[in-house]
Amino acid sequence: MQPSKLLKPELYSAGSSDGDGATARLKGGRCRCGYVFFPMQTYGCERCGSHGDALTPYELSTNGTLLAEATVHLHADKNRPAPFTIVKVALDDGPVIRTLLADDSARVAPGQRVTGRLVPTTQSESGETVLDLRFSAAS
Amino acid sequence: MTRSLNDLRPVYVVGIGWHRYQNPSETPYVALGLTAIRAALADARIEWPAVESTYVATALLGMASGRPMLRHLGATGAPLMHVENASASGSTAFRHACIEVASGISDVALAIGVDKRNPVRRAETGIGHLAEDAIVPFTHFALLTNEYAVRHNATAEDIALVAVKNHRNGAKNPNAQRQQERTLDEVLGGKRVSGSLTSLQCTPIGEGAAAVIVASEDGIRRLGIDAGRAIRTTASVGRSERVYAPGAGFDAALTKETADLALAQAKVTPGDIDIIELHDAFTVEELHYIESIGLCPEGHGVRMLKDGALDIGGQCAINPSGGLIAMGHPIGPTGIGQIGEIVMQLRGEAGARQHQGARTGLAHMVGVGAVCYVHILQN
Numbered sequence: 001m002q003p004s005k006l007l008k009p010e011l012y013s014a015g016s017s018d019g020d021g022a023t024a025r026l027k028g029g030r031c032r033c034g035y036v037f038f039p040m041q042t043y044g045c046e047r048c049g050s051h052g053d054a055l056t057p058y059e060l061s062t063n064g065t066l067l068a069e070a071t072v073h074l075h076a077d078k079n080r081p082a083p084f085t086i087v088k089v090a091l092d093d094g095p096v097i098r099t100l101l102a103d104d105s106a107r108v109a110p111g112q113r114v115t116g117r118l119v120p121t122t123q124s125e126s127g128e129t130v131l132d133l134r135f136s137a138a139s
Numbered sequence: 140m141t142r143s144l145n146d147l148r149p150v151y152v153v154g155i156g157w158h159r160y161q162n163p164s165e166t167p168y169v170a171l172g173l174t175a176i177r178a179a180l181a182d183a184r185i186e187w188p189a190v191e192s193t194y195v196a197t198a199l200l201g202m203a204s205g206r207p208m209l210r211h212l213g214a215t216g217a218p219l220m221h222v223e224n225a226s227a228s229g230s231t232a233f234r235h236a237c238i239e240v241a242s243g244i245s246d247v248a249l250a251i252g253v254d255k256r257n258p259v260r261r262a263e264t265g266i267g268h269l270a271e272d273a274i275v276p277f278t279h280f281a282l283l284t285n286e287y288a289v290r291h292n293a294t295a296e297d298i299a300l301v302a303v304k305n306h307r308n309g310a311k312n313p314n315a316q317r318q319q320e321r322t323l324d325e326v327l328g329g330k331r332v333s334g335s336l337t338s339l340q341c342t343p344i345g346e347g348a349a350a351v352i353v354a355s356e357d358g359i360r361r362l363g364i365d366a367g368r369a370i371r372t373t374a375s376v377g378r379s380e381r382v383y384a385p386g387a388g389f390d391a392a393l394t395k396e397t398a399d400l401a402l403a404q405a406k407v408t409p410g411d412i413d414i415i416e417l418h419d420a421f422t423v424e425e426l427h428y429i430e431s432i433g434l435c436p437e438g439h440g441v442r443m444l445k446d447g448a449l450d451i452g453g454q455c456a457i458n459p460s461g462g463l464i465a466m467g468h469p470i471g472p473t474g475i476g477q478i479g480e481i482v483m484q485l486r487g488e489a490g491a492r493q494h495q496g497a498r499t500g501l502a503h504m505v506g507v508g509a510v511c512y513v514h515i516l517q518n
Contacts, residue, residue: 010267035382041266047382067386068289070281070334072273080273088282090386098282099269110289133269 005124007132011039013059014118014131022118023062024133028095030058036094062116063138064091066108069101087135089114102134113138143404144234144375147241151369152516153359154183154352155479160316160345160467163256168200168346172208172253175348175472179249183352185362187212190352191245193219196232196252197471199259208253225506226418227377228252229349230474234375234512236353246358252472253348276507277341280421281334283388287423288335291438295327295335300444301422302326302340302464308451309461311491314476316345316467340422342463349476370482374404374515388427393511394503395431401501401513402433409433412455412515413497414484416477418504419462425449428503429457456494459484477502478514485518 006014015023029040032054035047040058044051068088075082085101087108101108102119115138118131144150156178158171172195180187195205205219224231229252236248284298303323309315321339329337359366378397383389402408409432417432419425426440434455435443448454460466460480463473481500483489502514 008267008269011269039267043266068282068285070278070285072278072281072333073331074333075273075275077272084273086270086274086278086282088286094385096385097269098271098274100273110286 003127004120004129004131006118007121007130012118012133022131024116024118026060026062026091026097026116028058028060028093029055031055036060038091038095038097060091060093060095062091062133062135064089064114066110066112066114067096068110069108087114089135100134102136105134105136108137144237144241145373145404148243148355149371150237150241150353150355151359151371152351152478152482153354153364153369154179154185154350155482156180156182156350157314157472157476157479158348159314160347160469160472160476162316163344163346166346168204168253168255168348169208169211171255171346171348172251173211175253175350176212176249176251179350179352183354183364185247185352185364188215189247189362190215190249191217192236192239192248193217194222194232194236194248194250195219196222196228196250196475197254198223198225198228199254199257199470201257204253224510226420226468226470227474227504227506227510227512228471229476230502230504230512230514231377231510233351233353233475233478233514234377236351237372237375240353240355240358243355246361247352247354249350249352250475251348251350252469252475254469254471255346256344256469277336277421278333280423281332281336283390283427284334284336284421284423286388287426291441293441296323297441297445298335298422298426299323299326299337299340300441301419301425304444304450305419305425305458305462305464306339308459308492309465312461312466314347315461315465316343316347317461317465336421340464342420342468345467345469347467347469347472349472349479351475351478351482368486370485370516370518372514373517374401374513376401376404377510377512379510390424390505391427391431394428394505397511397513398432398501398503401515405515405517407499407515412499412501414456414459414481414494414500416458416460416462416480416500416502419458419464420468422464425457425462432501432503451492451494456497459489459492459494474502474504474512477504478516481516485516
């Protein structure tokens with residue numbers, strides 16, 4: 001397998017690999033008060049204001065339910081050529097996240113089960129394949 | 140024991156003025172702002188030295204833009220401050236001008252909103268994100284449109300009717316950036332932006348200015364202002380986003396709690412409101428917010444829209460100015476322009492877009508979801 005690296009290793013880690021890419025775990029956090037959030041940070045809990053040691057890393061599954069999708073037809077940033085599709089996902093572990101739908105995903109609609117995978121995007125200068133998180137309809 | 144605005148001494152809007160909202164141009168912001176201020180002074184029939192304090196609402200002009208504009212009115216030495224609160228900058232400036240007068244610190248204060256279209260810059264928080272750089276405001280609202288449509292079985296055509304109504308209202312407003320009636324086919328057939336949103340369902344990029352002068356009863360008497368044209372502010376509430384249940388629409392939840400507080404402060408019910416100017420930067424927002432304010436149960440907004448209940452002359456005229464979709468949204472001026480429209484309507488001076496018998500108006504703005512402001516005015 002060719003060498004690869006993660007585009008945003010502070011946000012997710014790679015699990016086992018298969019033909020469709022690697023499964024991923026999200027680097028969330030959990031407060032002493034029970035509030036679960038993404039991504040991990042130690043500035044302070046949005047719900048209760050506790051900070052520092054009260055906030056600990058808490059891995060989240062990428063499995064979730066689609067709340068909404070929107071295909072973007074116009075986007076000013078040349079680094080993200082339209083069209084692409086944004087999905088809003090309620091993770092089974094609590095937080096709601098918004099991110100990109102994989103280009104090869106089947107069409108998705110609210111209520112549908114979805115999951116995140118690490119998929120090849122670009123090549124780094126040193127020739128590694130850069131992996132980033134994308135969501136797809138759960139198989 | 141804290142008190143709300145309506146517990147303090149009464150505060151009235153006595154002067155309103157605009158520089159038309161328009162496409163980006165070479166006109167300096169100084170010219171835009173001065174036009175609106177001089178129109179508001181003329182409307183109140185007072186001179187600039189009577190203004191004891193000024194709040195300048197602007198989000199995109201950069202630091203300390205007020206003085207280079209205000210000095211051309213004659214430098215009186217009166218206090219001046221700048222307010223940046225995203226889309227709600229103007230609403231926030233108005234609130235603080237009202238608070239200053241209601242508290243007794245000043246008798247006459249000015250809120251002036253002015254902006255030119257410049258790049259929006261937001262500082263890094265130090266916290267990473269998956270793809271927020273790909274989610275501009277119209278995509279945030281395209282996602283909400285998809286959720287609303289599925290949850291309430293509404294079609295893209297149903298939601299686009301908001302734009303048809305607001306373009307119709309804007310066509311009658313000489314201060315509107317877009318002054319052209321649009322058919323449903325024109326709205327739906329326009330350039331696709333994100334999800335089912337088309338460009339005529341999104342607020343345009345523009346510039347302009349709006350000014351409002353507020354005064355106490357002492358100020359009105361002392362300056363000989365026509366009390367018959369003064370419109371009282373009977374509620375002012377500002378809130379910011381909390382943590383809501385996962386998946387709950389924070390825009391609608393924040394609007395609901397802010398509007399509930401404002402209605403209680405003014406001691407009115409949603410059924411008492413004759414006109415509402417609200418943050419319809421994108422069509423779906425109007426449906427969300429009229430439901431959050433309590434005009435109808437969740438999911439019933441389309442029915443009201445189709446029945447004409449939201450038209451000028453209907454049960455409650457929503458965005459008689461044309462709203463952000465047609466009147467425009469130059470950011471700093473927008474919330475102040477809403478107050479001006481309501482004052483014009485409550486005075487009965489709105490001409491071709493007059494909602495007959497309007498007695499109570501509500502102005503609503505959100506700012507990047509994070510803040511919400513609601514004001515109620517009554518005559």
